[in-house]
Amino acid sequence: MDQCAKQHAIRVETLTKRYGTARSGEVTAVDGISFTVAAGSVTGLLGGNGAGKTTTISMLLGLLLPTSGTMEVLGVDMVRHRHAALPRMNFSSPYVELPHRLTVRENLTVYGHLYGLKGVKRRVEELAEHLELTRFLERPSGGLSAGQKTRVALAKALLNRPELLLLDEPTASLDPDTADWIRTYLERYRNESGATILLASHNMLEVERMCDDVLMMRQGRIVDRGSPAGLLARYGRTSLEDVFLDIARDRANGEDARREAADAAE
Amino acid sequence: MLPSDAAAMVHANPAFSLRRVGAMVLRYWYLLRGSWPRFLELAYWPTMQMILWGYINQFMASSSAWVAQGAGVLVSAVLLWDVLFRGQLGVSVSFLEEMWSRNLGHLFVSPLRPGEWVAALFGMSLIRTVIGVVPAALLAIPLFGYSLFDLGLPLAGFFANLIVFGWSLGLVIVALILRYGMGAEGLAWIVVFMLAPVSAVYYPVSVLPGWLQWVALSLPSAHVFEGMRAILFDGTMRWDHLAWAVGLNALFMGLCTAAFLYSFHQARVRGALLQTGE
Numbered sequence: 001m002d003q004c005a006k007q008h009a010i011r012v013e014t015l016t017k018r019y020g021t022a023r024s025g026e027v028t029a030v031d032g033i034s035f036t037v038a039a040g041s042v043t044g045l046l047g048g049n050g051a052g053k054t055t056t057i058s059m060l061l062g063l064l065l066p067t068s069g070t071m072e073v074l075g076v077d078m079v080r081h082r083h084a085a086l087p088r089m090n091f092s093s094p095y096v097e098l099p100h101r102l103t104v105r106e107n108l109t110v111y112g113h114l115y116g117l118k119g120v121k122r123r124v125e126e127l128a129e130h131l132e133l134t135r136f137l138e139r140p141s142g143g144l145s146a147g148q149k150t151r152v153a154l155a156k157a158l159l160n161r162p163e164l165l166l167l168d169e170p171t172a173s174l175d176p177d178t179a180d181w182i183r184t185y186l187e188r189y190r191n192e193s194g195a196t197i198l199l200a201s202h203n204m205l206e207v208e209r210m211c212d213d214v215l216m217m218r219q220g221r222i223v224d225r226g227s228p229a230g231l232l233a234r235y236g237r238t239s240l241e242d243v244f245l246d247i248a249r250d251r252a253n254g255e256d257a258r259r260e261a262a263d264a265a266e
Numbered sequence: 267m268l269p270s271d272a273a274a275m276v277h278a279n280p281a282f283s284l285r286r287v288g289a290m291v292l293r294y295w296y297l298l299r300g301s302w303p304r305f306l307e308l309a310y311w312p313t314m315q316m317i318l319w320g321y322i323n324q325f326m327a328s329s330s331a332w333v334a335q336g337a338g339v340l341v342s343a344v345l346l347w348d349v350l351f352r353g354q355l356g357v358s359v360s361f362l363e364e365m366w367s368r369n370l371g372h373l374f375v376s377p378l379r380p381g382e383w384v385a386a387l388f389g390m391s392l393i394r395t396v397i398g399v400v401p402a403a404l405l406a407i408p409l410f411g412y413s414l415f416d417l418g419l420p421l422a423g424f425f426a427n428l429i430v431f432g433w434s435l436g437l438v439i440v441a442l443i444l445r446y447g448m449g450a451e452g453l454a455w456i457v458v459f460m461l462a463p464v465s466a467v468y469y470p471v472s473v474l475p476g477w478l479q480w481v482a483l484s485l486p487s488a489h490v491f492e493g494m495r496a497i498l499f500d501g502t503m504r505w506d507h508l509a510w511a512v513g514l515n516a517l518f519m520g521l522c523t524a525a526f527l528y529s530f531h532q533a534r535v536r537g538a539l540l541q542t543g544e
Contacts, residue, residue, distance in 0.1 A: 019536070055537070061375045064537045087279050087377045096540065099297075099367040106296045113289030114376040116279060156372070 008072075009164050009196035010037035010060065015069035017055050017220075029055040031220035032069065037198055037213070042190055044207040044228075045200040046240075047217030048248045053200040056217070057166050060198070061091055074164055085164075087115060092157035093168035094150055100142025104133060104152050107141055108159065115160040127155040131185070147178035154182065158189065165189075167199045171206060179203075183210060204240040214240075216247050223247055279377055282385075286378050290386030294360050295393070308394055312348040312402040319344040320410040336498035338412035340468060345403050345414050346494060347467045349425055350487055351458050352398045353432020354439070356391025358454035361440045365448060371540040380530050384523075387440075388433050395429060417494065420503055424490045427511040431486045432458070434515070434522040441522075441529035444538060466491050486511040486518065 017030040030052040037043045045053045058064035060073055062082035071078045076085035098107045105124060112120035128134045131151045136144060141152055150170065157165060170186070171179035183206060190197055201207050207214060208228045216224040216231075224231065224247060228240055235243045298304055323340040326333035333339060364370050373383065403414040415421065435457055442450045464478060465487035471479050482488040493507035533539050 054540075058537060058540055063371060063374055063534065063539045065531075065534045083279070083281075083377060083379060086375065089375075091372075091375045093371075096368065096371040098372065099293075099363075099369050101300055101367070102293070102296050103300075106293075110289050110293040110296070111372070111376060113292065114286055114373075114378050116283070116285060116377065 007039060008036040009039045009041075009074060010035075010198065011072040012036070012056075012060075013070045015056070015059065015071055016067045017052075017059060017064065018067045028220050030059070030066075033217075033220070033222045035215055035222055035225065037196060039196055040190075040194050041212045042187075042197040042199060042210050044211035044214040045198060045217065046202075046204075046207060046214055046244060050219075051217040052220040053217055054168060055220075057091075057168055057198070057200055061089075061166060062086065087160060088162060089164040089166065090115075090157040090160060090162040091166045091168075092153045092170060094146070094153065094170070094172050095168065097149060098141045098152060098156060101140055103138050104128070104141055104144070104155075105137040107152070108155055111156050112159050117159060123159060124155075127158060131155050146173050147175065150174055150178070150182060154185070161193060161195075163193075163195055165195055165197045167197065167201075169201055169203075170199065171201075171203060179206070186210065204244055208240050216244075218247060218250070282379070282381060283377075286382045287385045287389065290378070290383060291389045291393075294363065294386070294390040297363060298394075305397070308352075308398040309401045312345070312352070312398045313405060315344050315348060316341060316402040316406055317409065320406060320412075323412075324410065336495060338406075338410065338414075338416075339495060339498050341406050341410060341412050342414055342417065342494055342498065343467045343491060345399060345406070346424055346428055346490065347462070347465070348399050348402070349395055350428040350432045350465075352395040353391050353429035354435040354458050355432075355454065356394040357387045357433055357436025358439045359394075360387050360390045361436075361443070362451060362454060365443065365451075374539050380527065384437065384526065387436065391433060391436065392429065395432075417497055420493065420497055420508070423508050423511075424494055427486050427490050427508070427515055430515045431518060434518040435461075437519075437522040437526045441525040444526075444529040444533045447538075461485060461487060464488065470495060483510070484514065486514040489514070 013034050014032045015030055015034070016028070016032050019027045019029060033052075033056065045056065047053050055064065059066050060071060060078065062078050062085075065079065073082075073085045074088050076082070078085060102110070105128075108124040108127070109120055112123055117123050124137075125134070128137050131154060133148070133151055133155060136148055136152070141149065144152065154170070157167075165186075167186075171182050174182065186197065187210060189195065197210075199207070199211065211228060214225060214228055214231060215222050226234065231240065231243050232238065235246055237243050237246070319340045323333065323338060326340065327337075328334070364373065407413045417424070439450075439453050439457055442453055464474070464482040465485055466474065466482055467487075471482045471488055471492055474482055489507040489511040493504045493511070496502050496504040496507070
């Protein structure tokens with residue numbers, strides 16, 4: 001692994017995704033973005049609906065092929081050699097549920113074997129204990145509450161102790177107590193493992209609390225990046241939500257902020 | 267635990283892993299064993315078909331010289347036809363389970379490779395076919411005094427060729443559903459029946475018009491059923507039919523695998539692996 005791969009868990013260069021054809025009409029979902037994510041950091045990916053967050057994450061996971069550009073994840077070219085990186089990363093989204101008819105134990109066991117774990121049974125029980133799922137292990141996954149399903153999804157995402165965790169709105173539709181519990185668990189996991197987390201979220205408080213770095217997306221482009229504190233200072237705002245609205249509505253607070261934002265994005 | 271320690275808790279990551287194939291078979295097995303109606307359904311239809319054709323066979327044996335010459339020809343035909351049908355359905359239904367549960371996104375961010383998934387679909391198809399057809403074949407012995415197993419060793423060749431042809435059809439159906447979405451789901455239940463008339467299941471290929479005989483003889487299934495009748499009527503093993511069935515199967519499997527891989531690649535281009543579902 002070269003020095004750059006050690007420093008950056010993710011390195012993306014002019015990544016573009018277009019859907020459709022010139023004849024049927026093209027839609028550019030991601031428009032030539034370039035960014036890096038530092039190893040061991042928690043990085044937020046923010047943007048309105050249709051900004052290109054999920055498309056970007058799908059490409060980083062290897063589920064979606066880019067139209068052009070390059071991306072390295074954990075030092076691996078994800079277009080050509082994604083199978084070298086996939087055992088070292090994982091993914092969770094409340095919008096991609098695990099099979100409903102399998103029990104929690106069955107789902108986690110299947111994924112434990114898919115990730116090639118040694119001692120799958122022990123690992124499943126260990127995670128169930130950590131995530132307070134032990135009493136739900138024999139229940140069908142489809143019969144759980146939203147909070148329980150999120151914890152099961154997180155258990156699946158942590159089975160292989162990933163070096164890189166991609167999370168798509170990990171606390172969407174959860175009550176504040178459960179959401180706080182999930183955030184605390186993720187923070188502890190990052191602190192103990194040194195893993196990198198890339199987090200797409202619409203919850204600005206979550207991003208302010210968890211993220212070291214934030215990438216702001218609009219219309220398929222990265223329009224700004226910085227630490228939550230840095231963004232607040234640059235836009236002269238007291239909450240990240242106001243910064244989000246400034247960017248989403250293209251009303252940077254003054255020409256200086258606009259210029260600085262452009263410089264930071266580069 | 268540091269990520270470097272995590273490497274110690276996983277097995278190696280080979281290009282083709284039987285462990286991952288086994289994990290997927292386990293996933294489908296969990297589904298099957300969790301629902302007794304599904305289990306029962308597997309054996310129900312082949313058994314009903316066998317009983318129906320068994321009585322037709324008994325009646326025809328007393329009124330048709332052709333059927334009378336080949337003991338159990340119609341029962342053998344229906345049971346072997348079910349091997350083809352169940353083989354195809356075993357692949358398609360296991361695939362559809364992933365579509366219904368929108369699980370493809372999770373599967374293909376794991377180290378699972380398409381070839382391993384296909385191997386698991388084939389493995390599960392074999393299990394489902396055995397569960398469905400073997401009880402019906404055993405029941406035919408006391409009910410009609412006819413044992414499919416009397417075909418002897420050639421039965422293994424017939425079984426293998428029919429199930430492999432079923433797998434090829436299953437792969438094409440998977441490719442079509444990946445391309446056209448759940449609107450193409452119905453193909454899983456009907457495609458195989460398009461081939462029934464030209465597979466010459468219950469009658470010889472010679473019954474068909476000349477031009478259709480060529481169509482029939484381009485399918486592995488027609489060669490299997492011709493070979494089956496040669497054993498039942500003449501007591502001879504037609505190696506030429508078996509060789510044609512094997513060769514055609516190799517060709518169909520190659521073409522259908524290429525169609526599947528192309529469709530899978532296109533699904534990654536269109537983002538369908540994450541979005542496709544009910």
